[in-house]
Amino acid sequence: xxxxxxxxxxxxxxxxxxxxxxxxxxxxxxxxxxxxxxxxxxxxxxxxxxxxxxxxxxxxxxxxxxxxxxxxxxxxxxxxxxxxxxxxxxxxxxxxxxxxxxxxxxxxxxxxxxxxxxxx
Amino acid sequence: xxxxxxxxxxxxxxxxxxxxxxxxxxxxxxxxxxxxxxxxxxxxxxxxxxxxxxxxxxxxxxxxxxxxxxxxxxxxxxxxxxxxxxxxxxxxxxxxxxxxxxxxxxxxxxxxxxxxxxxxxxxxxxxxxxxxxxxxx
Numbered sequence: 001x002x003x004x005x006x007x008x009x010x011x012x013x014x015x016x017x018x019x020x021x022x023x024x025x026x027x028x029x030x031x032x033x034x035x036x037x038x039x040x041x042x043x044x045x046x047x048x049x050x051x052x053x054x055x056x057x058x059x060x061x062x063x064x065x066x067x068x069x070x071x072x073x074x075x076x077x078x079x080x081x082x083x084x085x086x087x088x089x090x091x092x093x094x095x096x097x098x099x100x101x102x103x104x105x106x107x108x109x110x111x112x113x114x115x116x117x118x119x120x
Numbered sequence: 121x122x123x124x125x126x127x128x129x130x131x132x133x134x135x136x137x138x139x140x141x142x143x144x145x146x147x148x149x150x151x152x153x154x155x156x157x158x159x160x161x162x163x164x165x166x167x168x169x170x171x172x173x174x175x176x177x178x179x180x181x182x183x184x185x186x187x188x189x190x191x192x193x194x195x196x197x198x199x200x201x202x203x204x205x206x207x208x209x210x211x212x213x214x215x216x217x218x219x220x221x222x223x224x225x226x227x228x229x230x231x232x233x234x235x236x237x238x239x240x241x242x243x244x245x246x247x248x249x250x251x252x253x254x255x256x257x
Contacts, residue, residue, distance in 0.1 A: 020188060021196040029193035045188070058184065063164060069151065070158050085200060092197040099247035100197045103239055107201045110236030115207055117229025 005068040009061050013084045016057030018091050023050030025096070082115040125244050132194050132245040136202050138186040144209045146179030148217070194245035201240040208233050 027048060030041055045051045068077050089108045093100045100108075153172025158164055167173055190199055208230045214220040222230075 017196070021191050021199075024188050024191035027192050030189045042185075051188070062180075066150075066154070066164060066167070067158060069154050070156065085204070089197055089200055092195065092200070096196055098195045098197045101243070101247070103243045104197050104201065107236040107240035108197070110232045110239065111201045111204045114229040114232030114234075114236060115204065117232065118207055118211055118226050 002068070002072050005064050005071070008064040009068065009081075010083050010087070012057045012061040012064065013081070014087045014091070016054045016061060017084070017088055018095060019050045019054035019057065021092070021096060023048045023054060026050065082112065085115065086112060128193060128245050132190065132198070132202070133241070135186055135190040136199075136205075136241075139183060139190055139199075139203050140206045140209065142179045142183035142186060143203070143206050144213060146176050146183055147210070148176075148213060149173070149179060150176030152176075195247060198240060198243070198245045201236050204233055205237045 023045070027041075027045060032038075032041075065077070085108075089100070092098045149172050153167075153170045153174075153176060155163075155167060155170075158167065168177060187199070187203075190203075211222060211226060211230055215222050
């Protein structure tokens, strides 16, 4: 049961956050933070297929996470989110075609080691 | 170039602070309000109206919106490590709000995360090529 939940959370979070990054890149830089402009940006985003997909995926991940929190302790739930971290960094390079320079690889590796130490 | 880079960096830091704080406090509130058991599918819905859980959900909505804003100009491979400072804050929250013990191993982990965040956060949030090469809308 625990592992089914973790599988659902990892898969839906990874897909959801990659879709979110794709959708927001397509939208372009948000420069205006006045309430009206944010409202306009939100109505635009509500029609962005990538953003809609990401919200659906995150909802699945959210309810699975709620379920997981009841059957396992937090120190087990947190490492599950760390797996998505590794997957997403790799996908950022190969799927989103980001230029991951050595500074970012070094930083990401340090963070992954740190998360493992903190949460395992 | 350098003033544009500086503008994006400051903007990214401010937005990252909002992303991290809403996530940390959102999760904290969720955990406080979560019951020991969720028996039926209906319990998932009714729990959402429990005050702590509702506050948590509101903060997590703010988290998602601020993260979307940050991703509108910053790379995912920048956002991931920089916002991971949240793991550190959660551990520190646990120590001071819930009186949990932080072992030596955890402190070492916290140090590594902070080092990684500083490495990536000091760089540019946007690698030009990845964004100019996306006209297929």
